[in-house]
């Protein structure tokens with residue numbers, strides 16, 4: 166008999182599959198503190214949650230029999246995935262079941278914002294018949310900017326067109342062809358910020374999307390814009406938004422999610438006349454809750470019964486003897502993918518992986534999955550992509566995966582080269598395991614280098630001219646950025662060259678911009694490898 170604990174409010178109908186299974190017993194205990202969960206989790210084989218329960222490492226350590234954690238929804242940012250993977254606990258989610266519901270909530274928020282419905286309602290039931298203060302705007306003929314064109318963003322775009330809106334879409338995986346198919350105009354974040362009358366975000370919260378609309382964007386944003394966030398708190402800088410509203414640049418905002426949930430009683434959004442809020446209700450409909458509960462219950466049963474399953478967010482399954490050969494290269498492969506993704510601009514159309522040396526003789530598919538995971542995780546969020554779902558996610562985004570093999574490894578036992586192709590450019594990074602030094606990046610594009618694949622790096626492309634290294638060092642030093650290591654690569658004297666700096670902390674965006682203004686310097690990119 167397997168014991169399942171349901172620790173958040175989850176649809177009864179949705180989990181009837183579990184209730185009726187003869188080999189399952191279910192306990193429902195919602196609203197427990199971490200201590201209370203730690204005290205009881207030891208007796209359970211599976212834990213079923215939504216977003217309220219924070220599934221911490223402490224809970225997993227106490228969960229000695231825990232085999233699977235099911236998330237009835239999309240975001241797994243409330244689950245410590247590393248801790249689960251370390252313990253071999255499979256984490257599954259139900260990414261498709263609440264797409265439409267969250268899309269519809271986004272529209273409910275956008276319309277309520279355009280027509281001041283919550284404010285007008287409050288006044289009317291307070292006995293005041295005020296028809297002057299709540300003149301709204303139409304959606305028709307307005308431009309909607311959608312940041313994040315995944316499942317929910319694409320559905321929002323489709324409905325916006327039915328309202329007669331023009332849609333600007335931005336997503337690192339959105340190609341011209343797919344944008345055409347969806348009937349949206351392919352845009353940049355800047356196009357959206359400067360051109361949209363309404364902006365809605367539908368990305369995960371990642372280091373890249375955190376504050377993707379912040380102070381700098383509010384300075385150039387289209388005056389009178391209205392902003393909606395039904396994705397994750399933190400994608401839009403809350404403080405900067407309030408300042409922009411109070412300065413009259415932004416007409417209003419509708420938020421379902423907050424940087425901290427629930428928000429503090431003195432949060433500036435609460436009781437602000439131009440901000441409307443809901444308590445993370447995006448996925449809260451009868452239909453969606455049934456969908457996600459059914460989906461996650463089915464998978465949970467498969468995992469407990471040792472049957473094949475889909476949508477695992479963690480746990481790469483590789484057979485024993487192959488794993489022993491490949492495992493040392495897992496980190497290198499993932500980091501090369503991540504590195505290549507971070508140096509490449511534009512939607513990736515093809516990921517090509519070439520294996521040279523002894524690796525040419527074995528099944529390298531698990532390594533390719535690690536590369537693809539590294540590439541996709543940079544944009545989709547490391548909590549959403551793993552070796553199990555990486556290929557599926559790439560296929561969904563019409564990214565072509567190509568593998569080649571050869572015996573010649575340029576003096577290394579094994580050499581892995583990752584090349585990313587977009588419509589405009591082709592960038593590559595090669596790496597090897599060096600005895601005693603671990604995974605190293607040995608070539609970037611055509612330039613041989615020797616770089617530790619760890620921590621904060623800055624990749625600079627420049628002209629090979631005297632004085633450039635000094636200018637870069639002085640600028641970073643003046644801004645308090647310490648250079649730990651430096652590598653310079655060039656093909657010919659006085660020609661195009663690159664510089665890879667290992668730095669002790671993240672380089673602020675404005676310092677990168679200052680670097681790019683230095684004479685003879687073409688571009689400076691920050692890269693983070695974890």
Ligand SMILES: NC(=O)C1=CN([C@@H]2O[C@H](COP(=O)(O)OP(=O)(O)OC[C@H]3O[C@@H](n4cnc5c(N)ncnc54)[C@H](O)[C@@H]3O)[C@@H](O)[C@H]2O)C=CC1
Pocket residue numbers: 238239240260263264267312313314315316317318335336337338367368369370373374377395396397421422445446447448449544545546549
């Ligand atoms: N308010 C609520 O109750 C709910 C919130 N959500 C949240 O909505 C968000 C979107 O969910 P889905 O559409 O199902 O996910 P998805 O994975 O299908 O789509 C996310 C998209 O964001 C894109 N993206 C990543 N980085 C980006 C960047 N820097 N700029 C622009 N786009 C970027 C990705 O390429 C991807 O296509 C998630 O954060 C999810 O947790 C989902 C369901 C309910």
Ligand SMILES: O=C(O)C(=O)COP(=O)(O)O
Pocket residue numbers: 215216217237238239240241263445446447448449
């Ligand atoms: O699925 C998601 O990502 C959500 O944000 C929904 O969260 P919830 O299940 O309503 O707590």
